[in-house]
Amino acid sequence: MTRDKNAKKQGLKNLPVHFILIGLCVIWLVPTIGLLVTSFRPVQDINSSGWWTIFSKPKGYEEYQTYCASCHGEDGSALPTADLSDPDLVQNYKRSFTLLPSLTSDINGQPHMADIPVPDETQTADIIAYMKRLAGIDTSSTFTLDNYIDAFTGYRGNNTYRADCASGKQSLDLYCDIRDLMNPRGMGRAFINSVLVAVPSTLFPILIASFAAFAFSWMDFKGRQWLFALLVGLQVVPLQMTLIPISRLFAQLGLNGTFMGIWLFHTGFGLPYAIYLIRNFMGSLPKEIFESAYIDGASHWTAFWKLAMPLSIPALASLTIFQFLWIWNDLLVALVFLGGQHPVLTYQIGNMVTSLGSGWHLLTAAAFISMALPMIVFFLLQRYFVRGMLAGSVKG
Amino acid sequence: MNKNSAGIMHQKSMTPWLYLLPALIVMATFIVYPGINTFYLSIRNNDNTGWASTRCMQGQACWGIFENYRYALTSIVMQTAFLNNLKWILLMVSGTVALGLLIAVLADKVKYEAIAKSIIFLPMAISFVGAGVIWKFMYNYGSSQVQIGLLNAVITALGGQPVSWLTEPQINTIALIVVGVWMWTGFCMTILASALKGVSVEILEASRVDGANEWQVFWKIMVPQILPTITVVVTTMVINVLKIFDIVYVMTGGNYGTEVIANRMYTEMYKNYDPGRASAIAVILIIVIIPIMIMNIRRFQKQEETR
Numbered sequence: 081m082t083r084d085k086n087a088k089k090q091g092l093k094n095l096p097v098h099f100i101l102i103g104l105c106v107i108w109l110v111p112t113i114g115l116l117v118t119s120f121r122p123v124q125d126i127n128s129s130g131w132w133t134i135f136s137k138p139k140g141y142e143e144y145q146t147y148c149a150s151c152h153g154e155d156g157s158a159l160p161t162a163d164l165s166d167p168d169l170v171q172n173y174k175r176s177f178t179l180l181p182s183l184t185s186d187i188n189g190q191p192h193m194a195d196i197p198v199p200d201e202t203q204t205a206d207i208i209a210y211m212k213r214l215a216g217i218d219t220s221s222t223f224t225l226d227n228y229i230d231a232f233t234g235y236r237g238n239n240t241y242r243a244d245c246a247s248g249k250q251s252l253d254l255y256c257d258i259r260d261l262m263n264p265r266g267m268g269r270a271f272i273n274s275v276l277v278a279v280p281s282t283l284f285p286i287l288i289a290s291f292a293a294f295a296f297s298w299m300d301f302k303g304r305q306w307l308f309a310l311l312v313g314l315q316v317v318p319l320q321m322t323l324i325p326i327s328r329l330f331a332q333l334g335l336n337g338t339f340m341g342i343w344l345f346h347t348g349f350g351l352p353y354a355i356y357l358i359r360n361f362m363g364s365l366p367k368e369i370f371e372s373a374y375i376d377g378a379s380h381w382t383a384f385w386k387l388a389m390p391l392s393i394p395a396l397a398s399l400t401i402f403q404f405l406w407i408w409n410d411l412l413v414a415l416v417f418l419g420g421q422h423p424v425l426t427y428q429i430g431n432m433v434t435s436l437g438s439g440w441h442l443l444t445a446a447a448f449i450s451m452a453l454p455m456i457v458f459f460l461l462q463r464y465f466v467r468g469m470l471a472g473s474v475k476g
Numbered sequence: 477m478n479k480n481s482a483g484i485m486h487q488k489s490m491t492p493w494l495y496l497l498p499a500l501i502v503m504a505t506f507i508v509y510p511g512i513n514t515f516y517l518s519i520r521n522n523d524n525t526g527w528a529s530t531r532c533m534q535g536q537a538c539w540g541i542f543e544n545y546r547y548a549l550t551s552i553v554m555q556t557a558f559l560n561n562l563k564w565i566l567l568m569v570s571g572t573v574a575l576g577l578l579i580a581v582l583a584d585k586v587k588y589e590a591i592a593k594s595i596i597f598l599p600m601a602i603s604f605v606g607a608g609v610i611w612k613f614m615y616n617y618g619s620s621q622v623q624i625g626l627l628n629a630v631i632t633a634l635g636g637q638p639v640s641w642l643t644e645p646q647i648n649t650i651a652l653i654v655v656g657v658w659m660w661t662g663f664c665m666t667i668l669a670s671a672l673k674g675v676s677v678e679i680l681e682a683s684r685v686d687g688a689n690e691w692q693v694f695w696k697i698m699v700p701q702i703l704p705t706i707t708v709v710v711t712t713m714v715i716n717v718l719k720i721f722d723i724v725y726v727m728t729g730g731n732y733g734t735e736v737i738a739n740r741m742y743t744e745m746y747k748n749y750d751p752g753r754a755s756a757i758a759v760i761l762i763i764v765i766i767p768i769m770i771m772n773i774r775r776f777q778k779q780e781e782t783r
Contacts, residue, residue: 094585101582104575105595108658112598114626115610130624292499301492312776313769314507318719320741320758324517324751325510348506351499380491409603411722416746426605430726433609440613440624447609454601466597466666 119444120223123240126440134222140210143203147196156214170215176204227445234266264420267449270428274450276339277414277424278407281346282400288347289354290392294384296355297363298370308359314352322349323416330417337421345417350403361395362388394464401461402468405454425450511762518544518755528752544756554757557735560649564720564736567650569713571657573706576664580672581694583665593669597662604659604722611655612727615641645733652734655723660716664709671705672698708775711768718764737761 117131148156148164156164163169173179180201183192199207212218226240235241237251245256254260261268295301296308326345327336335341365388373383389396407413411426418424423431429446432439458465519528519541532538539546548554579596583589599607616625617640623629628638641651675698683697699706721738724730730739737757745754 097582097585101579101586101592104579105592108595108599110626111610111614111658115613118613127624128622130626130629132626288498288502291495295492295495299492299495301489309773309777312773314503316715316765316769316772317507317511318761318765320719320738321514321762322507322510324745324755324758325513326506345506348502351503355499405601411603411605411725426603429605429609433612433726434729443609444613447606451602451606458598458601462594
């Protein structure tokens with residue numbers, strides 16, 4: 081600890097260090113921020129300007145300040161005879177060729193613009209855009225939740241889910257009520273499927289692994305050494321090695337495209353690492369606890385449930401987080417064993433990338449929906465999270 | 477292994493196996509059996525009705541029952557895939573380890589160490605698919621005036637020509653590797669940082685007093701001391717990179733010369749329905765990984781001896 085204090089006292093002397101480190105952090109954050117910002121922008125905005133432009137003023141603001149603000153005021157209402165925040169007045173000037181003549185003509189014998197130069201056509205058009213905003217005619221906001229609603233419901237039209245449902249022009253596969261969250265094309269359904277895949281696929285292997293780890297830690301049997309060494313080896317067997325025979329086996333058993341199939345597969349593949357991790361933790365528990373329990377007449381079964389499991393909670397927590405996120409983020413296994421029958425989040429997004437091309441409003445929202453849960457886990461349970469991720473990084 | 481536990485194991489000889497049985501059955505079914513079966517399928521023809529040698533064509537090169545391996549090792553797509561995987565290994569492993577080490581060393585000197593490390597580690601939380609979307613957007617190439625992809629916006633703002641990052645040969649594989657580096661640097665950083673914390677402060681201070689500059693301290697003191705950890709990180713990363721699939725599948729689908737081994741295997745199996753060739757590719761993958769597997773077991777056994 082003293083070392084940290086000493087090293088970190090230097091402050092400004094470390095300017096290059098701060099510069100490089102903060103620079104790297106910014107580079108690391110920017111892509112995610114770009115996605116997040118984009119997912120809340122209206123679709124027209126996404127395709128006509130970069131997400132970073134939201135940090136600049138709205139269209140026409142600069143021009144309005146230069147040419148109009150000195151008389152009409154910041155909010156357009158400074159002149160009672162020409163109130164630019166009055167929608168009825170602004171309605172009369174929809175195009176630059178209707179506004180420009182008024183700017184060049186005289187008002188009460190004085191030039192409209194006085195000594196300010198008259199804006200050109202493009203600038204006038206931008207000013208009109210800004211006036212519409214002032215008058216409340218243009219209510220389109222910088223941010224919208226529509227992308228998320230469209231992504232959740234699997235809406236694929238040219239408008240938005242809300243607009244289509246309001247006008248009753250929704251496509252045939254939409255009901256415009258809660259049922260749309262179960263639309264097979266939507267992220268709502270995919271989210272539920274991801275939960276249905278991930279929860280049992282996390283709990284099964286951890287339970288089974290705990291039994292085995294208990295035997296490896298606290299029982300003696302022939303071949304214990306080499307069996308465990310084999311397990312260490314199995315951890316790095318690539319997933320690809322097992323896909324083909326298993327999908328053939330599942331085809332015979334009718335398990336392809338079923339939740340049961342993918343639970344079993346994840347259980348099998350999660351086991352070597354889960355046993356390894358739990359056994360390392362359980363095996364390092366003090367043996368006196370077990371000795372006194374056995375002297376008191378406890379069975380293995382009691383010792384397992386009442387001692388070994390509760391004491392191993394730190395390891396089990398890390399493992400649960402790791403296994404859950406590993407499955408949550410998995411694409412390959414879901415692609416092979418579930419496919420489109422029960423689309424999970426990663427599958428759905430992968431599909432959207434290929435079929436939508438540049439439907440960024442849906443893609444960014446969908447990607448963020450899939451990232452939300454892992455990020456919450458990351459921020460809330462960082463310590464367990466990091467431990468689990470590090471220990472299990474070589475898995476399958 | 478756990479010599480201290482030997483005293484308390486008074487159980488019937490069957491009991492341990494009851495605890496092990498569920499795990500052993502599941503692992504045998506889902507790892508051991510399919511592993512062996514994949515070897516078998518790799519020497520069979522594409523519908524498993526005969527040996528792979530039946531696929532040989534008259535007057536063309538033939539490797540007998542290893543015919544699928546001829547495809548897996550010599551075909552042009554697979555050679556592209558091998559070459560790309562090699563690029564992935566060289567660039568992604570060196571990139572993640574170098575950046576991870578740099579950040580670990582620098583973060584150790586500042587007060588906001590925890591925040592900086594969280595930011596770098598965050599991409600580990602999200603899926604490759606999510607990262608693929610994030611970066612596809614960064615790389616977006618607009619043919620019109622407006623560039624909505626940040627990278628091309630910066631380039632055009634500086635007066636350059638926008639680049640089609642994901643379709644331009646040579647550039648695109650590198651663009652994909654950048655995504656991998658972005659995701660995995662946090663992993664390398666965290667492991668290397670914890671190793672760096674273990675480097676003796678006295679030695680560091682002593683060498684600084686002796687007049688060594690930070691650069692020399694890093695290369696002469698820190699790096700040699702954490703070398704074992706660096707080795708572990710590198711081997712782990714090599715295994716991960718060898719199996720890289722999702723990034724390529726989502727971002728380019730292996731097109732435009734970005735094919736990698738794992739994606740090719742998927743294509744052979746689930747698009748071309750050719751389990752023979754797909755299995756041969758999988759076997760090659762495991763053969764490359766076996767030495768690392770043995771290394772892991774050896775390291776484990778050494779750990780156990782000193783336990």
